[in-house]
Amino acid sequence: MNVAEFHKKIDLIFIKVGNLFDLRDAVVLELRLIGSTISGEFHLASGGQRPKWKCDGRLTLRNTAVGFLHDEPAAWPPHLNLDKFTYEGFGGPGANAATDVAIRGSKWFEQWLARAEPYTPQPYQQCAKVLREMGHPEVATDVLYAGRERERREAFRTGNNPHATGLTLLKWVIGYGYGSRLLWRPLGWVAAFTAVGTAALYIAGMPNELAGSAVAPAFFSFDLLLPIIQLHEPHYQIVLEGAAKYYFAIHKLMGYVLASFLIAGLAGLTK
DSSP: OOOOOOOEEEEEESSSSEEEEEEEEEEEEEEESSEEEEEEEEOOOOOBBBBEEEEEEEETTOOOOEEEEEGGGGOOOOOEEEOOOOEEOOOOTTOOGGGGGHHHHHHHHHHHHTBBBSSSSSHHHHHHHHHHHOOHHHHHHHHHHHHHHHHHHHHHTTTTTTHHHHHHHHHHHHHHGGGTTHHHHHHHHHHHHHHHHHHHHHHHHOTTTTTTSHHHHHHHHHHHSSOOOOSGGGGGOOOOOHHHEEEEHHHHHHHHHHHHHHHHHHTTTOO
């Protein structure tokens, strides 16, 4: 189909291609490949040759399976349907190094998948799987995170507020459990609660056991935030009064909440 010009929508449903589907330099309005199989390459672009999508070009690849995507970032149309679209990798024999996955970076894959309508998680999971198998685990993690972000936005848009709220908590507490976010975001919350607890002691009244040391109140606040573990047993013998007593009851509870989110993330239950 390369170098051909099509002025109407093309419907190619349940076709089987044994080797190569070549769309380079074709002029296309809309192409629908539904339930099709391309055993070799889906050749969208190489060497600057790419399809010329008319108007707001559309490409539907629903339930289509291909071997390798031989493409360039500019080869894809503005509108995509990638639901249950599967592929083995990006590139192929003779692929241009300028379009390599590492050079494109995470942002390109996130923007590419953002064009897919309607939203389903499968395109993000498929892309991440391929990227991980190609040796790009960090890019794969970013793609999965972007997928969860889109899921959260879709939940708000469709009025599924309980699900959206749960995803928002997962985002801000452990970054959905993906990559370094699983470590650094809980540490940020620990630092914040430790600081708030320290401030509460100064505002509500410092116990005599902690007075006279700049470090002791912060250490006390940190120790009471940790669930189960006791770093300094005498801390738990201190009797708090007034507002400090009620604050640190909440403080301890938040420690258990943070630990629960962290354990769920480490177990992969949030992905």
